[in-house]
Amino acid sequence: MTMLKTLAPYEFKSRDAVENYQGRQLLYVNWERHRMFSRPFVLAMKPETPFSAVLEEMAACFSYHPDWQHIDWDKAIWQNGNTPFTPDRNKSLKDNGIGHKDLIRFRTPGLDGIAGTGY
Amino acid sequence: MSNAFIAFQKNDESRCIVEAILEDNPNAMVDDQPSMVKIDVPNRLVIKRETVEEKIGRSFDLQELQLHLITISGHLDETDDEFTLSWNS
Amino acid sequence: MDMKVAKKLGLKERYALMTRDLAWDTTYQKMEDVFPQTTYEGIKIHDWDKWEDPFRLTMDAYWKYQSEKERKLYAILDGFNQNNGHLSVTDARYINVLKLFLGSTPPLELMAARGFSMMGRQMNGAGPRVACQMQAVDEYRHFQTQIHSISNYNKYYNGMDEFAHQQSRMWYLSDGKSFFDDAITAGPFEFMVAIGFAFEYVLTNILFVPFISGAAYNGDMAAMTVGFSAQSDEARHMTLGLECIKFMLEQDPDNLPIVQRWIDKWTWRGTRKLASVGMMMDYMLPKRIMSFKEAWEMYVEENGGALFKDLARYGITIPKCFSQTIEEKEHVSHQSWIGFYMKPQATPFHTWIPTPDEMDWLSEKYPNTFDQYYRPVLEFFDAQEKAGNRFDNKTAPMNCQVCVSTMKFNEPGDPMEMCFRESIYQGEKFHTCSDHCKEIFDNEPEKYVQTFISSHQVLQGNCEPDGVDVNAPDFKPGQDMLGYWKLDKRALGDFNGSEDQKNFAAWREQATKN
Numbered sequence: 001m002t003m004l005k006t007l008a009p010y011e012f013k014s015r016d017a018v019e020n021y022q023g024r025q026l027l028y029v030n031w032e033r034h035r036m037f038s039r040p041f042v043l044a045m046k047p048e049t050p051f052s053a054v055l056e057e058m059a060a061c062f063s064y065h066p067d068w069q070h071i072d073w074d075k076a077i078w079q080n081g082n083t084p085f086t087p088d089r090n091k092s093l094k095d096n097g098i099g100h101k102d103l104i105r106f107r108t109p110g111l112d113g114i115a116g117t118g119y
Numbered sequence: 120m121s122n123a124f125i126a127f128q129k130n131d132e133s134r135c136i137v138e139a140i141l142e143d144n145p146n147a148m149v150d151d152q153p154s155m156v157k158i159d160v161p162n163r164l165v166i167k168r169e170t171v172e173e174k175i176g177r178s179f180d181l182q183e184l185q186l187h188l189i190t191i192s193g194h195l196d197e198t199d200d201e202f203t204l205s206w207n208s
Numbered sequence: 209m210d211m212k213v214a215k216k217l218g219l220k221e222r223y224a225l226m227t228r229d230l231a232w233d234t235t236y237q238k239m240e241d242v243f244p245q246t247t248y249e250g251i252k253i254h255d256w257d258k259w260e261d262p263f264r265l266t267m268d269a270y271w272k273y274q275s276e277k278e279r280k281l282y283a284i285l286d287g288f289n290q291n292n293g294h295l296s297v298t299d300a301r302y303i304n305v306l307k308l309f310l311g312s313t314p315p316l317e318l319m320a321a322r323g324f325s326m327m328g329r330q331m332n333g334a335g336p337r338v339a340c341q342m343q344a345v346d347e348y349r350h351f352q353t354q355i356h357s358i359s360n361y362n363k364y365y366n367g368m369d370e371f372a373h374q375q376s377r378m379w380y381l382s383d384g385k386s387f388f389d390d391a392i393t394a395g396p397f398e399f400m401v402a403i404g405f406a407f408e409y410v411l412t413n414i415l416f417v418p419f420i421s422g423a424a425y426n427g428d429m430a431a432m433t434v435g436f437s438a439q440s441d442e443a444r445h446m447t448l449g450l451e452c453i454k455f456m457l458e459q460d461p462d463n464l465p466i467v468q469r470w471i472d473k474w475t476w477r478g479t480r481k482l483a484s485v486g487m488m489m490d491y492m493l494p495k496r497i498m499s500f501k502e503a504w505e506m507y508v509e510e511n512g513g514a515l516f517k518d519l520a521r522y523g524i525t526i527p528k529c530f531s532q533t534i535e536e537k538e539h540v541s542h543q544s545w546i547g548f549y550m551k552p553q554a555t556p557f558h559t560w561i562p563t564p565d566e567m568d569w570l571s572e573k574y575p576n577t578f579d580q581y582y583r584p585v586l587e588f589f590d591a592q593e594k595a596g597n598r599f600d601n602k603t604a605p606m607n608c609q610v611c612v613s614t615m616k617f618n619e620p621g622d623p624m625e626m627c628f629r630e631s632i633y634q635g636e637k638f639h640t641c642s643d644h645c646k647e648i649f650d651n652e653p654e655k656y657v658q659t660f661i662s663s664h665q666v667l668q669g670n671c672e673p674d675g676v677d678v679n680a681p682d683f684k685p686g687q688d689m690l691g692y693w694k695l696d697k698r699a700l701g702d703f704n705g706s707e708d709q710k711n712f713a714a715w716r717e718q719a720t721k722n
Contacts (some may be wrong), residue, residue, distance in 0.1 A: 003469070032625070102637070103639065111358070118581065185443075186276055189440065
């Protein structure tokens, strides 16, 4: 229950409601245990965009890390938020069950960053 | 027991104020840092106008402390004669 | 010895006559109509006259001492500037900490001035009204003196001139802006806990005491005099914040749970705000007096701990976040520096990798974390930069919905894992950086759904320089962020190879030889 107290009616829209993105939706991507990138990055994409487009954005950012070239893609573990899922690169975000402001967490077992530090 | 503390910018007047504090608070601990000085006293720190006047060689209004203060810790009580910082616990 | 003239009145009598005696209760209008803001938050006050400023500072004495402070400050600033003082700082990297400090702090001082002007109007009692008005004038003074001290550096170094434009636009300035916006849009008592208590009493000691002492240690008399002059007012501000807490708790037992929730909330929001101060102390001061961790122990753990122990007699408990802040003191400065280092094209100040002996200092100060988690990646960055492949993360950040920090903090207890929390409100997901920010969101979601997150605003097409046609068919948002931010290109990139670095070396050479 809200604890907000006000002197007058208080109703404001979410500043990041999906209708503010001209047909696109927000998606966050994090490579776990590779904190060199400091924080997840954000994309705005149409729900019909194939997941492969996310993979391209990941490569553009994450390939700076020496672990990137050692990824065994068959062993990668994916989560949408805290829920495990297996993305299909040829299917759309929507068909992969990815909605507005979802956070994709990408794990690469055995690769724990520079000198195993998580960075 | 918690420490009450006060810190001053280092200058000629605060040097006299610190001397007065050390005289009136036997448990005072001085922490000398670049351009500032911090004094901790367990539980209660008092600055007495009379002692400051003696060190500084002129009459002194305790509100002049405002000019040199950097920070304080503890509940404050200020009168014409004493500036006190203390913890109740 | 001089003849002493006996004062006509003692301090206590003078204070009573010059504050409470000059106030009156309204009769043509009801008091509750004149002061409508002080009841709706649920705080119950029975006797406003119980509030007394322990400094017993009256307005006439206030002007006298403040004008003396100003005279001292400007004498030092003039002396520093007339002697080319900027060339006597330790090395040119130091200038970058000023760009960050003086680029982010003055607008917040101005917000504090606005907030305390509002408090000076809204509070029913004469004691708090006078103290709040003094604080409003103080904050305005800090705003002005900080800008004056920028102006001399701005003649020589890049990236300082657009701080006012950048305040509501730059990604990394959002956390401070959000902090003050949250406080000023709350009711007057919450504002007093937010700024007067949590920020002034528990947290500003870190920014204005060890950091400013560090500025002096690095030869910067201008920042030192501005910082300490401001801090001389802070002792009064801290006292006002603490008095407000005690006043609320003494007036009615029903106030306790409300005050406790505000203390919990604002201690955490302030902690998040200070993450960047950590890196200023540990990474950006070429000569260091103490680590951020040591400063946190001295001013927050010991001093804040003493305070909370003292307030226990009213039923106040240590803020829920306190143990997490103690764990994080080992990490936040390093995590912040990595977050800034990787964005060389998105800040008006330079970043760099610490020298080997600076890394050794960090190892010594952070024996539990630096070598284990942070040194290897910094050495990797260093090697890459030397090989011509300097790190530049071009992506846009994910931010916390409450504190608006980038989501860069670790899961408590596991420094290798990121911390993410999530809430659903009216069908939409909202992400937070910690349990404490999540709780703040969940308590008042109506407020935080409005948070301005700059990377999202870019993607909505709301961050374009003047003249861009957002309705053009080929419009793509965020193509000219430098233009939108008004970032001076000379201020971008690594410190190594920067114009500031070259100029400083050349000017120092001129200053020491014929």
